Amino acid sequence: MPVPSQTERLLKFIRDHGVIRARDLAAMHVPRVVLQRLAKRGQIARRSRGVYASPDHEATRHTDLAEVSMRP
16 A cells, blocks of 8 residues: 655645644644645645645635634
């Protein structure tokens, strides 16, 4: 069974959790540059400083509050 790449693990994590903070990557042993590359390619969306989500993540009325609470 092939080992998933850092990009695949990160995309799965974002799909499962909806929103991710850049500092959450340390626990996953994924460099932050992977976030930047995915955002540049349009595979994830930068919501605010240090907060990223899947581009198809459906915003709710509480999304902004959740994103603000996640900021560093």
